[in-house]
Amino acid sequence: MDSKQKDFTISLVLVALGIYTTIEGxxxxxxxxxAPYNIDSFAISPGLLPTILGALLLILSLVLMTxxxxxxxxxxxxxxLLTWAREAVFDSDIRMMVGGMVIxxxxxxxxxxxxxxxxxxxxxxxxxxxxxxxxxxxxxxxxAIITIALVILLFQTGFNVSLP
Amino acid sequence: xVLQYLTEAVFTVLSPLNLLVLTLAVGSGLIMGMLPGLSAxxxxxxxxxxxxxxxxQTALISLLGVYxxxxxxxxxxxxxxxxxxxxxxxxxAMDGFPMAKKGDGGHAIFIATTASMLGTLLSVIFVxxxxxxxxxxxxxxxxxxxxxxxIFGIMICGALTSAGNALKGWISGILGLLVAMIGLxxxxxxxxxxxxxxxxxxxxxxxxxxxxxxxxxxxxxxxxKENEGSPIKVSKFQPKRGFRSVFHNWLAIIRSSLIGVMVGxxxxxxxxxxxxxxxxxxxxxxxNPESFGEGNELGVISAEAGNNACIGGALIPxxxxxxxxxxxxxxxxxxxxxxxxRPGPLLMTESPSFIYSVSIxxxxxxxxxxxxxxxxxxxxxxxxxxxxxxxxxxxxxLCVIGSYLINYNRFDVKVMFVFGLIGLAxxxxxxxxxPFLLGVILGPMADSNLRRGLRxxxxxxxxMFQRPICIFxxxxxxxxxxxxxxxxxxxKKARS
Amino acid sequence: xxxxLAIFVVLLLxxxxxxxxxxxxxxxxxxxxxxxxxxxxxxxxxLTARALANAMGExxxxxxxxxxxxxxxxxxxxxxxxxxxxxxxxxLANGMLAFxxxxxxxxxxxxxxxxxxxxxxxxxxxxxxxxxxxxxxxEDLIHAIQQNxxxxxxxxxxxxxxxxxxxxxxxxxxxxxxxxxxYAGGAPALTATLAGEVDFCPxxxxxxxxxxxxxxxxxxxTLSDTDIELAPGVVxxxxxxxxxxxxxxxxxxxxxGILIPKGMSEANLEKIDxxxxxxxxxxxxxxxxxxxxxxxxxKDRAESQKFLDSFASKACYLMYDAGAVTIDPAKFGITR
Numbered sequence: 001m002d003s004k005q006k007d008f009t010i011s012l013v014l015v016a017l018g019i020y021t022t023i024e025g026x027x028x029x030x031x032x033x034x035a036p037y038n039i040d041s042f043a044i045s046p047g048l049l050p051t052i053l054g055a056l057l058l059i060l061s062l063v064l065m066t067x068x069x070x071x072x073x074x075x076x077x078x079x080x081l082l083t084w085a086r087e088a089v090f091d092s093d094i095r096m097m098v099g100g101m102v103i104x105x106x107x108x109x110x111x112x113x114x115x116x117x118x119x120x121x122x123x124x125x126x127x128x129x130x131x132x133x134x135x136x137x138x139x140x141x142x143x144a145i146i147t148i149a150l151v152i153l154l155f156q157t158g159f160n161v162s163l164p
Numbered sequence: 165x166v167l168q169y170l171t172e173a174v175f176t177v178l179s180p181l182n183l184l185v186l187t188l189a190v191g192s193g194l195i196m197g198m199l200p201g202l203s204a205x206x207x208x209x210x211x212x213x214x215x216x217x218x219x220x221q222t223a224l225i226s227l228l229g230v231y232x233x234x235x236x237x238x239x240x241x242x243x244x245x246x247x248x249x250x251x252x253x254x255x256x257a258m259d260g261f262p263m264a265k266k267g268d269g270g271h272a273i274f275i276a277t278t279a280s281m282l283g284t285l286l287s288v289i290f291v292x293x294x295x296x297x298x299x300x301x302x303x304x305x306x307x308x309x310x311x312x313x314x315i316f317g318i319m320i321c322g323a324l325t326s327a328g329n330a331l332k333g334w335i336s337g338i339l340g341l342l343v344a345m346i347g348l349x350x351x352x353x354x355x356x357x358x359x360x361x362x363x364x365x366x367x368x369x370x371x372x373x374x375x376x377x378x379x380x381x382x383x384x385x386x387x388x389k390e391n392e393g394s395p396i397k398v399s400k401f402q403p404k405r406g407f408r409s410v411f412h413n414w415l416a417i418i419r420s421s422l423i424g425v426m427v428g429x430x431x432x433x434x435x436x437x438x439x440x441x442x443x444x445x446x447x448x449x450x451x452n453p454e455s456f457g458e459g460n461e462l463g464v465i466s467a468e469a470g471n472n473a474c475i476g477g478a479l480i481p482x483x484x485x486x487x488x489x490x491x492x493x494x495x496x497x498x499x500x501x502x503x504x505x506r507p508g509p510l511l512m513t514e515s516p517s518f519i520y521s522v523s524i525x526x527x528x529x530x531x532x533x534x535x536x537x538x539x540x541x542x543x544x545x546x547x548x549x550x551x552x553x554x555x556x557x558x559x560x561x562l563c564v565i566g567s568y569l570i571n572y573n574r575f576d577v578k579v580m581f582v583f584g585l586i587g588l589a590x591x592x593x594x595x596x597x598x599p600f601l602l603g604v605i606l607g608p609m610a611d612s613n614l615r616r617g618l619r620x621x622x623x624x625x626x627x628m629f630q631r632p633i634c635i636f637x638x639x640x641x642x643x644x645x646x647x648x649x650x651x652x653x654x655x656k657k658a659r660s
Numbered sequence: 661x662x663x664x665l666a667i668f669v670v671l672l673l674x675x676x677x678x679x680x681x682x683x684x685x686x687x688x689x690x691x692x693x694x695x696x697x698x699x700x701x702x703x704x705x706x707l708t709a710r711a712l713a714n715a716m717g718e719x720x721x722x723x724x725x726x727x728x729x730x731x732x733x734x735x736x737x738x739x740x741x742x743x744x745x746x747x748x749x750x751x752l753a754n755g756m757l758a759f760x761x762x763x764x765x766x767x768x769x770x771x772x773x774x775x776x777x778x779x780x781x782x783x784x785x786x787x788x789x790x791x792x793x794x795x796x797x798x799e800d801l802i803h804a805i806q807q808n809x810x811x812x813x814x815x816x817x818x819x820x821x822x823x824x825x826x827x828x829x830x831x832x833x834x835x836x837x838x839x840x841x842x843y844a845g846g847a848p849a850l851t852a853t854l855a856g857e858v859d860f861c862p863x864x865x866x867x868x869x870x871x872x873x874x875x876x877x878x879x880x881x882t883l884s885d886t887d888i889e890l891a892p893g894v895v896x897x898x899x900x901x902x903x904x905x906x907x908x909x910x911x912x913x914x915x916x917g918i919l920i921p922k923g924m925s926e927a928n929l930e931k932i933d934x935x936x937x938x939x940x941x942x943x944x945x946x947x948x949x950x951x952x953x954x955x956x957x958x959k960d961r962a963e964s965q966k967f968l969d970s971f972a973s974k975a976c977y978l979m980y981d982a983g984a985v986t987i988d989p990a991k992f993g994i995t996r
Binding site (some may be wrong): 494 | 705843
Binding site (some may be wrong): 020032041047049057061064067107109125132137155163 | 192196202211259331332334337338339341342345349351352354356357383384385387388389406551553554557558560561562564565568572574577578580581585589590592593595610611614616618625643
C-alpha cells in the first residue's frame with residue numbers, strides 16, 4: 001500500500017466516524033434538553049463539543065480524502081484496496097503480526113482472570129515466543145519462567161501491589 | 165534565618181539513614197518511571213502509604229525523591245523503545261528514539277538525564293525566589309484561558325509531530341479529544357458515548373490509552389521478519405561529549421525550564437504538557453527546524469528540561485495555596501497533610517523552614533537521580549542488544565500490568581488492547597500518536613472549561629476576546645493555522 | 661531431556677497452583693486490601709480515607725492501599741466496588757451525601773441499606789466569598805440572590821457534591837435560584853473563588869480553613885449548628901444566627917465513612933469492626949481530624965444505618981424538592 005492509498009483507506013473510516021459523532025452529538029443535545037437535565041441552550045449542552053469535534057473531523061478527513069484522490073478516482077482506490085486485502089492474507093509479515101496479536105488478545109481478554117495470574121502469563125509468554133520462533137524450546141520456557149518470577153517479585157514484594 | 169534553614173536541611177539529607185532512603189526512593193522512582201504505566205502519580209500514591217510511619221523529614225525526602233525519579237525515569241524507555249514510560253516523556257521520544265536508532269542511545273540518555281537534572285534544579289530556584297509572584301500568575305487562569313490553553317497544546321503537538329503535514333496531527337488530536345468525551349461529563353454528569361456500560365461511564369483511563377497507542381505498535385512491528393537481523397548497536401557513554409552538548413544549549417535549557425515552571429504552576433496542567441511546549445519553543449527558535457524529529461539533541465534536551473521543571477512549578481501552588489498544579493503534586497499534597505504539614509497561606513508563619521527543606525530535598529533528589537540514572541542506564545542500554553522477538557512479548561506483559569494497576573480493573577487491559585489496534589492502524593498510516601494522547605489528557609479540561617465559560621457568560625463567546633491571556637493564545641492559534649495553510653509564504657511571494 | 665523439563669515445569673506450576681489455592685482459603689485478611697476513593701487524591705474524602713486506612717491496616721495486620729478512581733461525581737468508583745467480588749479486599753470510602761443520593765440520580769437501584777457502613781467523620785459546609793467581594797455578611801449574599809434570581813454564581817465540586825448541597829440550602833433560605841457552576845473537584849472550585857470567577861463557594865469548611873484564617877477569602881457563615889473557632893480570634897458564625905428557619909437543614913455537611921457491599925461473613929465483619937474502632941481512637945487520626953476541623957463521630961454498623969435513615973431522607977428530599985433530580989426518593993423507601 002502506498003501512502004496515498006493508506007490515507008484514502010483511513011479517511012474512509014474517519015469520514016464515517018465524523019458523521020456518527022456529529023449525529024450522536026446532536027442526539028446528546030436533544031436528550032439533555034429533556035428532564036432531568038433540562039439544558040435547553042446548545043452552548044452549555046454536553047453535546048456541544050462532540051458536535052463541533054465531529055463536524056471538524058468530518059471536514060478534515062474529507063480534505064484528507066480529496067488529497068489522496070489526486071491521482072486516481074474513488075472507485076479505483078476502492079478496487080486497489082480490495083486487491084491489497086486479498087494479497088495481505090498471504091503476506092508472511094502480516095500473518096506473523098496478526099498471529100502474535102491473536103495470542104496477545106487471548107491473553108488480555110480471556111486468560112487473565114480465568115486462571116491464576118502467573119500461570120496465564122507463563123502460558124502466554126511461552127506460546128508467543130514459540131510462535132515467533134524467538135529461541136529454542138528450552139530457552140524459551142526458561143526465559144518465561146524467570147520473567148514471571150521476576151515480575152511477581154518486583155511488583156508484589158517490591159512495590160507491594162496486587163496483580164490481576 | 166534562611167541560611168540556617170538551608171544548612172539544617174542539608175545536614176538532614178546527609179544523615180546516613182536519609183541518604184539510604186533517598187537512594188532507594190529515587191531508584192525505585194526511576195524504575196517505576198521507566199516501566200510503562202507506572203506513572204509518577206502512582207509511585208507517590210503507593211509510597212505515601214508506606215511512609216506513613218516514617219519520621220517526617222525522612223518521609224518527605226523519600227516522597228520528593230520518588231517524584232523526581234519517576235518523572236525522570238520515563239525518558240529511558242522513550243529513547244530506547246519509543247514507548248514513553250510516563251505520559252510526560254512522550255515528547256522526549258520524538259528525537260530520542262531516532263538518536264537511539266542511529267546508535268546514539270547512550271548519548272541521548274546522558275543528555276536527557278542531565279537536562280532533567282538541570283531543569284529540576286532551575287525550577288527549585290524559581291520556587292525559592294518567585295513563589296508569591298508566580299502564585300498570582302496562576303490565579304489569572306480562569307475557564308476561558310484553560311479552554312484555549314488546551315486547544316493550543318493539542319494544536320502545537322499536532323503541528324510538531326506530523327512532519328510538514330499538520331492535517332494528520334490535528335485529526336489525531338481530534339480523535340483524542342473525542343475519546344475524552346466518553347463517559348459521564350464533569351459538568352452535568354451526562355453519560356456520553358457510553359452505551360450504558362459502567363466502565364465506559366467512568367471515562368477512559370489515560371494510562372491504558374498511552375500504553376496502547378505507543379507500546380502496542382512497537383511490539384507488533386517487532387514480529388516482522390526484518391527484525392530477525394542483528395539488533396541496534398549500542399553507543400558507550402561519552403561524558404565529555406554529553407556535557408559539551410548540554411553546555412552548548414544552555415539557553416534552551418533555561419528557556420525550557422521557565423516554560424516548564426509556568427506550565428507546572430497552572431492547576432490541572434502538568435508534566436505531560438510541559439515537555440511539548442518547551443519542545444515547540446526550541447523548534448520554533450531553531451535555525452534548522454527540519455532536523456527536529458530526526459534525532460536532534462536539542463529536542464531531547466528541551467523536552468526533558470521542560471517536563472522536569474514542572475516539578476518545581478507544580479509545587480508552588482501547593483505550597484502557597486494548597487492547590488496542586490499537577491496530578492502527582494495532588495498526591496504529594498495529600499502526603500504533606502498526612503505528615504502534619506499544612507501547605508497553604510499559613511505555611512510561612514507556621515513552619516517557615518518547610519519551603520527551604522523541600523527545596524534542598526529536591527536538589528538532593530535530582531543530584532541522586534542523575535547519578536543513579538547513569539548507573540541504571542548502563543544496564544538498560546543493553547535492552548537494545550536483546551533480540552526484539554524475545555524482548556517484546558515481555559514488554560507486552562509489563563504493558564498489561566501497567567494498564568491493570570492504574571485502577572485494579574481488568575477492563576483497562578481490554579482498553580489498552582483496543583487502543584493498541586487503533587494505534588497500530590494510525591501509525592501505519594503515518595498519523596502521530598502524541599496529539600491523540602494529549603487530546604485524551606486535555607479533553608476533559610477543554611470540554612468543561614468551554615461550557616463553564618459559556619454558562620458564566622450566558623452563552624456568549626465575547627469574554628474570550630476580552631481577556632489578555634486569551635487574546636495571546638488566539639493570536640498564536642490563528643498564526644499557526646495560517647502558517648499551515650501557507651498564507652504567510654503566499655503573502656511573501658505576492659509581495660516579491 | 662526436553663520432555664523431562666516439560667514435565668518438571670508442569671509439576672512446578674501445578675504445585676504452585678495448589679499452594680496459591682490453599683493460601684486464599686486462609687483467614688481474612690491475608691493479602692493487601694484495596695480501599696477505593698471515588699475522588700481524586702488530596703480531597704477531603706481521600707485524606708480521611710488515607711488516615712483511616714493506615715490505622716485500620718495496622719490492626720488488621722495488612723496493608724490497605726488507597727485507590728483513587730475519580731469520575732462521575734464519585735458514582736463511578738462506588739459502582740465499581742458494588743460490582744466487585746464481595747470478599748473484603750475491596751472497600752469503599754465515600755462521602756454520604758453523594759452516596760445516599762446515587763439511587764435518586766438514577767445510577768443504581770441499591771441504597772445504603774444494601775451496604776455495611778462504618779461512619780467516621782463529619783465536616784460542615786461553609787459559605788465563602790472572594791476577598792474583594794461586595795458581600796460582607798450572609799444577609800448581603802442572600803439578598804443578592806433574592807434580587808437577581810439565577811444570576812449569582814456558586815462554584816462547587818459538581819452535581820451531588822457537598823458544595824451542591826450547601827448551595828441548595830442557600831437556595832431554600834433565599835427562596836430564589838442561584839447559577840450553578842461545577843468544577844472537577846473542590847480544589848478547582850476554590851481556585852475559581854480565589855480568582856473571583858464565581859460569586860460564592862459553598863464547599864466544606866475543611867477545604868479552605870487556612871485561607872479563611874489568612875484572610876485570602878471571607879467566610880460568611882458555616883452550615884453547622886454551632887459557631888466554630890478555627891484559630892484564636894477567628895470564629896466562623898453559624899448560619900442559625902441570621903436565619904433560624906434554616907434549622908431543618910443544619911447541620912449540613914459531609915459525613916465520611918467506610919463501606920462494603922452486604923454479603924461478607926459475620927466473623928470477618930467483626931474483624932473490620934475491631935479495626936475501625938481501633939482506627940477512630942488512633943492518635944494520628946485524631947490529630948489529623950483536629951487539623952482539618954472534622955468532628956470524629958464514630959458509629960458502628962447498626963448506628964450508621966440508623967443515622968443514615970434520617971440523613972438520607974434530608975439529603976434526598978433537599979435535592980428532590982429543589983428539582984435537581986426527578987426520581988422520587990419514596991421509590992426506594994426513603995421517607996420524609
